[in-house]
Amino acid sequence: MLPVLAVLHAEDVALEFVSVLTRHADDDVHVLVGVPAAAIVLPGGLPLRERLDLLAPYVEPGRNTAPPPGPEQVSAALGGLPATGSAPVVWTHSPADHRMRRARHGWTVARTAGAAVCSAGDSAHLQVLAGQAAALTSAEAAAKIGFVVRHGAALLASRVADRLVTTERVPSVERFFQVEAGQADRLYALTASLGDDAALADDPWEFRGSPYEMGRLDATAAWVARWCAPGDGPVVEVGACQGALTSRLLAKGYAVRAAEPNPLFRDRLEHEHGVAALPDSLEDLAAHRRWPAKVYLLGEMLYYGQDLDVLHDLPAEVLLISLAEERMADTIWPWVREQDVWQVAERVELAAPALETVCDGLAYVRKRGSRGLALARNGAGQ
Numbered sequence: 001m002l003p004v005l006a007v008l009h010a011e012d013v014a015l016e017f018v019s020v021l022t023r024h025a026d027d028d029v030h031v032l033v034g035v036p037a038a039a040i041v042l043p044g045g046l047p048l049r050e051r052l053d054l055l056a057p058y059v060e061p062g063r064n065t066a067p068p069p070g071p072e073q074v075s076a077a078l079g080g081l082p083a084t085g086s087a088p089v090v091w092t093h094s095p096a097d098h099r100m101r102r103a104r105h106g107w108t109v110a111r112t113a114g115a116a117v118c119s120a121g122d123s124a125h126l127q128v129l130a131g132q133a134a135a136l137t138s139a140e141a142a143a144k145i146g147f148v149v150r151h152g153a154a155l156l157a158s159r160v161a162d163r164l165v166t167t168e169r170v171p172s173v174e175r176f177f178q179v180e181a182g183q184a185d186r187l188y189a190l191t192a193s194l195g196d197d198a199a200l201a202d203d204p205w206e207f208r209g210s211p212y213e214m215g216r217l218d219a220t221a222a223w224v225a226r227w228c229a230p231g232d233g234p235v236v237e238v239g240a241c242q243g244a245l246t247s248r249l250l251a252k253g254y255a256v257r258a259a260e261p262n263p264l265f266r267d268r269l270e271h272e273h274g275v276a277a278l279p280d281s282l283e284d285l286a287a288h289r290r291w292p293a294k295v296y297l298l299g300e301m302l303y304y305g306q307d308l309d310v311l312h313d314l315p316a317e318v319l320l321i322s323l324a325e326e327r328m329a330d331t332i333w334p335w336v337r338e339q340d341v342w343q344v345a346e347r348v349e350l351a352a353p354a355l356e357t358v359c360d361g362l363a364y365v366r367k368r369g370s371r372g373l374a375l376a377r378n379g380a381g382q
Contacts, residue, residue: 002081002088003027006116008034008068008105010058011155012093014147015165016119019134019174020091021051030088032077033058034069034105039077048143053151061154064163068105074112090116095179095188096128096363097121099162103191110184120175122168126190128363130175141172177362186359194303199264206358207244212367216351220299220322221248223348223372227318228295230254236293236316238282239301242268246275257291259284282306286313295320300370303327308335311342311375319375322350324368332373342375 003024005017010033013021021029021042029051031040038058042051069077081088090113093106099122110116120128136144148155148165155165179187189197189204198204207213224235230253240246240258242265249256250273259278260266266277278291282301285291292315299322302308308331311319319342323332336344353369 001086002030002084004030004032004078004081004088004090006032006034006074006077006090006092006105006109006113008093008102009060009163010038010040010055011148011152011165012102013055014052014144014152015170016093016121016174017091018048018052018136018140018144021048022134022140030081031055032074034074035063035066036060037069037073037077039080048140049146052143052147055147056151059151061152062158062160062163064101064160068101068108071108071112074108078113088113091176092116092118094118094121094123094128094177095184096123096126096191098124098191100192101162103188104197107184107188110179111181115178115180116184117176117178120177126187126358126363126365128175128177128187129361130177132176134174134176136172136174144170179362183359183362187363190358190365196262199262202268203242203244205241207241210356210358210367212351212354212356213244216370217245217248219350220245220297220370220372221252223322223350224249224254224295224297224320225252227320227374232294234291234293235295235297236285236291237297237299238285239298240269240277241265243273243275245297245299247273250275257293283310286310289313289315291315294318298322302332308332309339312339317377318345321373321375322370323373325371326368328371328373336373336375341378343378344373345376346372346374348372348374 005013007013026044028044029042042054092109093102095103095107097103106118120130155163158164185201189201192198234255234257236257238259240260246256246258258275259280260269261279261281269275269277295318296314296316297320302323350370350372354367356367357364
């Protein structure tokens with residue numbers, strides 16, 4: 001089978017795929033670079049250092065402005081490979097790489113090729129179960145380090161975070177795992193959880209099957225019930241995603257105004273739960289004040305750098321906010337102490353931190369736990 005390395009930047013071959021070149025020491029390895037777009041052949045039979053040096057003209061240290069290639073460009077690059085009578089073996093970045101441009105490229109390649117072998121890459125929060133692991137020899141490590149010193153020294157001081165070469169991004173053990181297109185969707189959606197791309201996979205946080213998530217959602221719904229009854233009027237749920245918590249509140253008899261600006265999530269919410277969801281963001285709800293309610297529920301959604309002062313303008317008597325404890329401590333509590341519109345009415349633990357597998361056991365992750373904070377508007381009901 002034809003070995004193909006589909007990488008975002010030329011230096012990625014040296015940083016993450018040296019063992020692949022060793023594995024295919026006698027084979028031509030085809031390298032498809034995304035930025036700048038290039039197709040390079042590393043001939044078999046050459047010493048490792050000489051093969052890597054062929055990549056040097058394509059290293060562009062520090063630049064990070066060109067968009068990663070899209071599916072059409074990746075498809076064209078894969079289509080330009082020589083015909084061998086069998087599908088190529090495509091190696092690429094992890095869709096769960098912490099460096100989002102590489103994650104996006106790995107996802108695009110895996111989706112386009114239908115399957116790929118992915119480098120574990122830089123993944124600070126998620127551990128994949130590697131099907132292959134190659135401990136580098138001293139000669140391989142020397143070739144890797146030598147390439148960076150000769151051709152990528154500027155990357156050691158790059159001001160672009162995901163181009164910066166740090167020690168952990170030059171691994172002495174290269175780890176790989178295989179994904180199919182659907183698994184790539186889930187891994188990338190998890191990694192892109194703070195952006196619109198989270199909706200590329202159905203139920204990206206596995207609310208339907210995760211014991212941790214189901215317990216957290218059940219506890220959150222019970223918490224809402226302690227603060228208002230179904231007869232108190234609608235609960236406004238901000239950032240309802242595709243309705244995992246909405247459905248629990250509906251089952252308890254609540255009328256729910258579910259707001260979700262992401263159109264993919266909103267469409268699933270409406271079709272799965274029969275809710276006419278609002279397209280409003282938090283800022284829209286605060287600015288237009290169209291939906292007064294006793295309770296506004298902000299479940300696990302204040303992770304996006306919002307201006308917390310917009311909470312003052314929500315037409316609610318009570319705000320129920322849930323977040324990971326560290327996020328609550330770092331952002332919410334300093335804001336609470338500096339304002340006088342709301343008073344703390346309750347603090348509660350909704351879920352303790354846990355370790356849990358994701359993506360059908362392909363990886364595992366620490367779930368950070370969830371703390372609930374009830375804020376009552378000063379003067380409400382007086």
